[in-house]
Every structure is written in C-alpha cells, then in structure tokens.
Amino acid sequence: MPRQTARLSLKQKLGLNTSLTTSIRVLHLDATGLTRYLEEQAGQNPHLALGPPPMDPMIWLPRWTTAFAAQTMGQTGSHDIGAMLQAPALGLIAHVTREIDHVVTTTAEREIAFALVQALEPSGWLGRPLAAIAAEAGFGVDDAERVLKRLQTIEPTGVFARSLAECLQLQAIERDCYDPVMACVLAHLDVLAAGDMARLARFCAVPEAEVMACLRVIRSFDPKPGAQFGQDAALVREPDLAVSRGATGWVVSLNRSALPDVQITTAPTRASADAKALAAARELQRIVTNRNQTLLRVAQAILKRQERVLTQGLEVLQPMTMQEVATALDLHVSTISRTIAGVSVDAPRGTVWLRALFTAPVGGEGGVASGALRAKLLRLVRDENRAQPLSDQALAEALSSPGSPLARRTVAKYRALLEIPPAHRRKRHG
Numbered sequence: 044m045p046r047q048t049a050r051l052s053l054k055q056k057l058g059l060n061t062s063l064t065t066s067i068r069v070l071h072l073d074a075t076g077l078t079r080y081l082e083e084q085a086g087q088n089p090h091l092a093l094g095p096p097p098m099d100p101m102i103w104l105p106r107w108t109t110a111f112a113a114q115t116m117g118q119t120g121s122h123d124i125g126a127m128l129q130a131p132a133l134g135l136i137a138h139v140t141r142e143i144d145h146v147v148t149t150t151a152e153r154e155i156a157f158a159l160v161q162a163l164e165p166s167g168w169l170g171r172p173l174a175a176i177a178a179e180a181g182f183g184v185d186d187a188e189r190v191l192k193r194l195q196t197i198e199p200t201g202v203f204a205r206s207l208a209e210c211l212q213l214q215a216i217e218r219d220c221y222d223p224v225m226a227c228v229l230a231h232l233d234v235l236a237a238g239d240m241a242r243l244a245r246f247c248a249v250p251e252a253e254v255m256a257c258l259r260v261i262r263s264f265d266p267k268p269g270a271q272f273g274q275d276a277a278l279v280r281e282p283d284l285a286v287s288r289g290a291t292g293w294v295v296s297l298n299r300s301a302l303p304d305v306q307i308t309t310a311p312t313r314a315s316a317d318a319k320a321l322a323a324a325r326e327l328q329r330i331v332t333n334r335n336q337t338l339l340r341v342a343q344a345i346l347k348r349q350e351r352v353l354t355q356g357l358e359v360l361q362p363m364t365m366q367e368v369a370t371a372l373d374l375h376v377s378t379i380s381r382t383i384a385g386v387s388v389d390a391p392r393g394t395v396w397l398r399a400l401f402t403a404p405v406g407g408e409g410g411v412a413s414g415a416l417r418a419k420l421l422r423l424v425r426d427e428n429r430a431q432p433l434s435d436q437a438l439a440e441a442l443s444s445p446g447s448p449l450a451r452r453t454v455a456k457y458r459a460l461l462e463i464p465p466a467h468r469r470k471r472h473g
Contacts, residue, residue, distance in 0.1 A: 062326055069334045070378070073385035074283040074301040077331070081303055089317075090324035094304035098259060101238035104285050104298065104389045110166065110266035114207050116236040134272035135167065136160065136425070139197055146193040155182055155190040159203065165393075167202040167269025168210060201268035208232050214264045224249055228257045235261070262300060270393035282389040284342050284397075286353060293353060295343045297335055298389065305331055337374075341382045342397060344368050349400045353390050357418035362404040362411075405453065416442060416449075417457055424463055429471035 072080060085091045103111070143156045158180040164170040177187040194203040200217045204210035208229050215221040215229070227247035228235055234243045235258065244251040281301035286293055305328050309321065345368060351359040369376040383397040402414035423441055427433050433441070435454045443449045
C-alpha cells in the first residue's frame with residue numbers, strides 16, 4: 044500500500060484591486076478618451092457629475108497666441124513669432140500641389156495656383172498680399188481672386204486664407220455656424236484675443252453669454268491648418284497639454300478646456316448602495332487628479348530634456364529613451380509608456396505627440412537622433428533646386444558631421460520612410 048504524504052506549497056499571485064485597475068486604465072487615456080470614460084461613469088453613478096470645461100477668455104493655447112501675434116493682436120508679446128516665419132512643411136506643399144489638379148482646369152489657372160503655393164506659410168495662410176503676388180507673377184488680381192477661391196476649398200479648411208480672420212471664417216462657414224454674431228466676433232478678433240468679452244458683447248449687441256458660446260466654438264477651430272503637415276504633427280483635436288513661456292522659462296500645463304470638470308454631488312441618504320456609489324465617485328475623482336499630476340511630471344521631464352525643440356524645431360532633437368525619463372522620475376518604464384500614449388502637447392511651432400520626442404541615435408550611442416535626421420532630410424529636400432535635386436549620396440554628405448559619416452543606404456532608408464521619391468522622380472523639367 045503506497046504511503047500517503049502531505050505537502051505544503053506556497054504560490055505568489057499578484058491581484059489587482061478595482062482601484063488599481065481603474066488607475067492603470069485612466070493613466071492610459073488621452074483627454075478625449077478620458078472624457079468619454081468619465082461620461083460613461085457619470086451615467087452610472089448618481090454622485091458623479093461632469094461640468095463643462097473651464098473657459099477662461101484670457102487663456103489661449105500657444106498655437107493661438109502665435110497666430111494672434113502674426114496679426115499683431117492680443118497680449119502676446121511673443122518671442123515665438125519666429126515659428127510663423129519658417130518655410131512651410133514639405134507635406135503641406137506636396138498636399139496642395141496634388142489637390143490643385145482637382146480644383147483648377149486650365150494651364151493659366153495652374154500657373155496662378157502655383158504662384159500662390161509659393162506664398163504659403165507654415166500656418167497654411169498666404170504670407171503676402173494677393174495684389175503683390177499677382178503683380179510679381181504677371182496676372183490680374185481678379186484672376187488671382189477667382190483661383191484663390193477655388194484653392195480655399197482644399198482640405199483642411201482654412202488653407203490659402205489671407206488672414207487669421209478669413210481662416211476662421213472659412214471654418215465657420217463649413218460648420219454652418221457663420222451667423223451675425225460669429226461674423227461680428229471675427230471682425231473684432233483683437234478684442235477677442237485680449238479676452239474682453241464685455242466689450243465684444245457691446246460691439247455685437249448681444250448678451251455676454253452668446254459671445255462666450257461663440258468663443259467656445261472658435262476655440263474648436265484650427266488657427267494654423269497648415270501646421271498639421273509638419274513632421275510628427277499631432278492630429279487636429281484639442282491637445283492634452285500646452286507649453287508656453289513663463290517668467291522663468293517654459294511652463295507645461297494641462298489644457299483644461301479639453302477636460303470636463305469632475306464634480307461630486309451628495310444626497311441625504313443612508314442606503315449602503317448609495318454610500319458605495321459616493322465612495323466610488325470620490326475615488327474616481329482622486330484617480331483623475333493623480334493621472335493629471337503624473338502626466339504633468341512626465342511631460343515636464345520630457346520637455347526639459349528636449350527644450351531646444353520648442354524654439355528650434357525637430358532638427359535639434361536629442362536621443363532620449365523612456366527608461367531615462369523613468370529613472371529620473373523614479374517610475375517604472377511602463378508608467379511612462381502608458382502616460383504618454385496618445386498625448387499631444389501644443390507648442391508655438393504646432394501640436395506634436397509626446398511620443399515623437401523619444402528618438403534613438405543613428406548608428407548607436409553617440410549618434411545623431413533619428414528624429415533630428417528625418418527633420419534635416421525633409422528640410423534639405425524642401426529647399427533643393429528642383430531642376431537639380433540632391434542624390435542620396437549628396438544628401439548623405441550634407442547630413443554627415445565631422446567624425447560621424449552617414450551612409451548613403453541610411454539616407455535611402457529614411458527617405459523611403461518619409462515617402463520622399465528618389466532624385467530622378469523629384470526632378471522638375473522646364
């Protein structure tokens with residue numbers, strides 16, 4: 044008969060409670076996803092209420108302040124106006140060039156259209172008066188006006204606008220909200236930029252509440268539609284974060300207008316189920332607060348390392364890994380990855396993904412950041428002589444630095460990733 048024995052074994056198992064599971068989920072959400080999740084929870088919990096996003100007429104995102112500064116409006120005093128004066132992104136030029144064939148029909152109209160393309164700024168606006176462009180290119184202003192109207196039908200709405208006001212007007216017409224109040228507000232953008240709602244209401248002869256409602260709609264527009272074609276530009280939506288200059292340097296802040304206000308409501312009842320719902324509502328409010336604090340910490344650490352990008356663009360990106368940021372903040376690398384997933388930051392040069400600021404070095408440790416290499420490659424192709432485009436070898440030599448040569452095949456790889464055709468296909472004849 045076999046002998047019976049008793050054995051004792053110990054197993055370790057990590058269990059996630061409801062609060063921790065919710066914290067991980069909330070940390071992974073961007074502003075849009077978090078808003079949807081909170082709306083779902085508010086529909087199930089009577090103690091959870093969502094108020095409208097705060098709307099301070101004096102607070103504008105960086106993309107707006109640089110747009111106002113370009114039109115000499117508002118209290119900008121912006122040293123970031125240089126972001127509006129760079130050459131337009133290669134993607135913007137390629138996009139509108141492809142679309143021209145769909146909106147103009149004759150050779151003469153195409154010549155006018157391409158003359159207007161040459162005047163585009165990174166914002167997507169025309170950078171010079173229409174009359175000056177027409178006079179220089181040798182065609183009439185009326186013809187230029189006719190072609191311009193067609194070009195203004197190209198997506199995204201607002202490209203080829205002659206001013207910020209016209210850019211916003213085109214978007215208001217598309218949204219079918221260009222009523223007399225909207226027209227009045229856009230006619231007084233300087234007052235809107237200064238945040239003087241009372242004065243604007245007097246100009247438009249409507250209650251201040253109507254002007255505030257109009258302001259909420261305008262803030263959903265894109266003041267610089269051309270900026271979305273920049274390298275690693277984020278999709279057009281309300282960004283999660285904003286970065287702007289403060290008295291002591293760059294300041295990262297939450298874009299409160301992209302998040303609902305989480306409020307707790309209490310009811311005079313002793314029901315145990317009700318008490319649990321109230322506790323759950325308070326716990327969710329705490330989790331959202333922690334999520335916002337973690338997001339700010341991580342974003343500040345990232346942008347501190349890539350501070351030069353805010354003023355000089357992606358060409359000065361430095362190699363950076365998530366592990367480096369995690370170590371500096373005493374967080375796990377998975378926390379960094381979850382926190383930045385889908386998160387965008389609005390800066391003077393445009394809205395970018397936080398994840399795009401992480402970039403590995405080319406050729407191993409000590410090499411140039413791959414993101415910087417891509418940005419430099421785009422600039423070289425954008426500025427090249429189209430009658431004699433640069434070969435991959437010429438691009439490799441231009442991108443090489445002393446002691447760090449770049450191989451032609453490396454340039455070819457990045458050119459293909461950026462969907463840039465080879466030199467013989469970029470060549471323009473005649």
